[in-house]
Amino acid sequence: MWYISYWLLPLVAACVWLATLIVLLVRWKIDGSPVYASMEPGQSVAYISDIAAQGLKPLFVAGCAVSSVFFVLAFISERWLRHTYRLVPNRGIYDKILSLLATLFSMVGAAGLILLAHFDTLEHSRLHGGFLIMFIGGYLLSALFICLEYLRLGVEYKEHKIIFMSFLVKVFFILIELALAIAYKVLGKRRRTRDTAAVLEWVVAFIFALYVLSFVVDLFPAVKSNDHIPQGERSRAMAQTSSSLESGSYPSTQPRLSQEAQLATDQMVDVGATYRGRLGDGTRMPAATYNPHTYRQIPLS
Numbered sequence: 001m002w003y004i005s006y007w008l009l010p011l012v013a014a015c016v017w018l019a020t021l022i023v024l025l026v027r028w029k030i031d032g033s034p035v036y037a038s039m040e041p042g043q044s045v046a047y048i049s050d051i052a053a054q055g056l057k058p059l060f061v062a063g064c065a066v067s068s069v070f071f072v073l074a075f076i077s078e079r080w081l082r083h084t085y086r087l088v089p090n091r092g093i094y095d096k097i098l099s100l101l102a103t104l105f106s107m108v109g110a111a112g113l114i115l116l117a118h119f120d121t122l123e124h125s126r127l128h129g130g131f132l133i134m135f136i137g138g139y140l141l142s143a144l145f146i147c148l149e150y151l152r153l154g155v156e157y158k159e160h161k162i163i164f165m166s167f168l169v170k171v172f173f174i175l176i177e178l179a180l181a182i183a184y185k186v187l188g189k190r191r192r193t194r195d196t197a198a199v200l201e202w203v204v205a206f207i208f209a210l211y212v213l214s215f216v217v218d219l220f221p222a223v224k225s226n227d228h229i230p231q232g233e234r235s236r237a238m239a240q241t242s243s244s245l246e247s248g249s250y251p252s253t254q255p256r257l258s259q260e261a262q263l264a265t266d267q268m269v270d271v272g273a274t275y276r277g278r279l280g281d282g283t284r285m286p287a288a289t290y291n292p293h294t295y296r297q298i299p300l301s
Helices: 008-030 048-052 057-083 093-118 125-156 161-188 191-222 231-247
Strands: 259-262 295-298
Touching: 008 048, 008 057, 008 191, 048 057, 048 191, 057 093, 057 191, 093 125, 125 161, 125 191, 161 191
Parallel strands: none
Antiparallel strands: 259 295
16 A cells, blocks of 8 residues: 655656757647748747747646645655654755755746746747746756755665666766757857757657656655565664664664675665565564565574
């Protein structure tokens, strides 16, 4: 049984965003790739906002709003899941500040996306351009802060390799999106290269969907079910067991446990996220749930 699947939040956000982009692109191609009134001289490839302003504005606004809200909820969920030990927790106030800043700037980016969708390039070109900068800048700063947070988490929790992999994905997003955004801005000012700028805008938009999808991998280890232990709870239990081993004593109110030494940890589905071997009361788990090639038992007594 699945309790709360937080990883569905970024998945919904990415799917809605991709669906919106695909509908706009297909509509433009079906119409014969027309040159709209909002397009500049020398431009034959339509920007996303050019197509959206031609009868598809309600769809564009709705798609941007839904994807933005769900993505912000993914950031809020990440902070909550670390606070409640469903994911490995932040280790200090600095990590928490980074997480909060990432969430704050994701809200700025979301607001920019919704506003640029509402103020289309045909009737509000200046406002549209300003909100486009707000959208890109907000999400780039959000990615920067969450990247710093994941770097610190990856150093602290080396056994959870998925965290460092997520850090690398976010670094890739920052570098690629920043480079493409600069190229888009420069090329868009030249008449001969406006089509190239339009293509780059579409590329940036699709890469953004991949960035949103990366949060599915981040939130999936928090899944709690009958046979899956959330990442944070397992990490805390291992830390408590390690502390007991070092001190050579056990709390009088706790049963004597057996420790499971993980030989492989944390892929997307959190390898080893299920209990194996003996339980705290001495009960043995069914043989089908124990893989001796992945785990070995270390008696604590």
